[in-house]
Amino acid sequence: MQNNHPEFNKGKEISTASVIAPVLSDYMNYRQFLADFYQFKRKSSKGSLRAYNYAVFSAAANIKSPNYLKMIIEGKRNLSDDMIGKFGKALSFMKDQTEEFRLLVHFTQATDPAERNMYLKKLSEHRVAGKLKSGEIDRKTWEKVPNWVAWIIYAMVDQEGVSFDTSALKALLRGKASEDEIEAALNTLLASGELRRDEVTGEHKKNRSLIESPEEIPVALVRKLQSQLMYLGLESLYQDQPTEREFGTLTLSLTKTEFEEIKFKLRQMRKALHKDNSIARMKQKGERVYQLNIQLFPVTNAVEGVEKTPVIKPALDIKTETAIIETPAPVMAAPSVEAAPVTAAPADKDSRANVSSLAATAASAADLFR
Structure with missing residues (x-):
């Protein structure tokens, strides 16, 4: 099962050919939602007698400053609880939507990790409750x-x-x-x-x-x-x-290919651990229950305009079993030596050793699951 969702802090482009209102539950940053909402209103009112602008929003929210929305979108101001209610009115939100917007604002504006986690939990629970109520779930x-x-x-x-x-x-x-x-x-x-x-x-x-x-x-x-x-x-x-x-952490700068390679190795490691543990428990019971969480996630966006490294086709076609605490994605193997670009500079001794080690690791993974 894959968790497919937009890259954080990147909204959806709204074309003039198909003007679609942004959906609040699709966003994890309220400023981006407001920016997309404003662009939606601008484009949907194009050609009308009174084009939508920041002043129109301020009037609907009963705010004196005509450019208040612009300052919020640009991060020059934060929203207070009182202003959240006024924004909800200008956005034509119902009560439940205003509460969701309030939680999203608190999550976006929180700087302490523990506080952000708290609001993220509340926001997620609120959205799930809404989907259960509507029948979407x-x-x-x-x-x-x-x-x-x-x-x-x-x-x-x-x-x-x-x-x-x-x-x-x-x-x-x-x-x-x-x-x-x-x-x-x-x-x-x-x-x-x-x-x-x-x-x-x-x-x-x-x-x-x-x-x-x-x-x-x-x-x-x-x-x-x-x-x-x-x-x-x-x-x-x-x-x-x-x-x-x-407990351990590791922060890395990776290409797309390297990311897929590490993800592949982590999945195979989890599969091997699960298999070994299942065999061991057939012989005798364990002493305690332990929880193993595996996380690999982006903490930055890619710089726009930077050419992305093409993802190399996997050498192994292994279908990993799905667990409830895992969201499967296509398995990617380590790139083979032949896949290196022809235009690459000649590798030195250390580079050749690294490539050989990489290939050996991929081969070992293949042997485990034959």
Whole structure:
């Protein structure tokens, strides 16, 4: 499942041939939304007796400054809560849309990472609630998919000595979920058939894969689950000793080809770890449940006009299995030596060694999954 969404802080161009109003829920930056809204109004009013301009917006918002919208779009001013309400009126928003706009404004203007995360969570929940209400997301599908508590309880079946009593599970889960949440999650797993309880021994066992049709899961739910598991990682950073966890970060400048290559390696690593762990749990149960989150994401946009490196066709055609905490994309392998441009400068000894190492890594990955 892919999470396809516009590149951050880049809006959609509105042509004069097809003037389409921007949709607030498509945006993660309210200034970009306002800029696109203004261009939409300008183009849709083209040829009318009174063309749309900044002064018209200010009048609709009951704001004295005729260029206030322009200053907001350019980042010269921030919106206060009072102004958010006035902007909502000028944008012809309903109550729910104004609240969504308010959350988007707070998210965009927040500078502290923790505060941004808080508003991002609220914004995401608000948008999901709206999609559930409108029917864009099927409520039955949404309620059927296990939440993060159920996901961990499912893994606890492979943990040694676990008693599936709600109070015992709460203690093992370190109090991160209430007994009601745990009981609901356990009942959902049993009712859906993911888990079964042995009538003779009373032991809980896995009955089937947690998600058999991941392609049917709404993207919004995938994001929700991923964010919840990431928050658990953030808590672990402050709560657990370094000897009990492994945290590391790496910031890199990459070409598109290099990005796809790393993404391919990460997917194969995750697949290999999952396979090895499944085999090990057949022999004996584990001692604790651990969460492994893998993240690789852009923190800058590409500079406009810079020629992008063409993505080299993958040498391996491996279809990775889909997990609920993963959003699959086409698998890309490491580029082969022959794929290097003919016009490239002759490589020195170190460069040749790096290329050989790269090819060897790709070959090793291929051997793992033959």
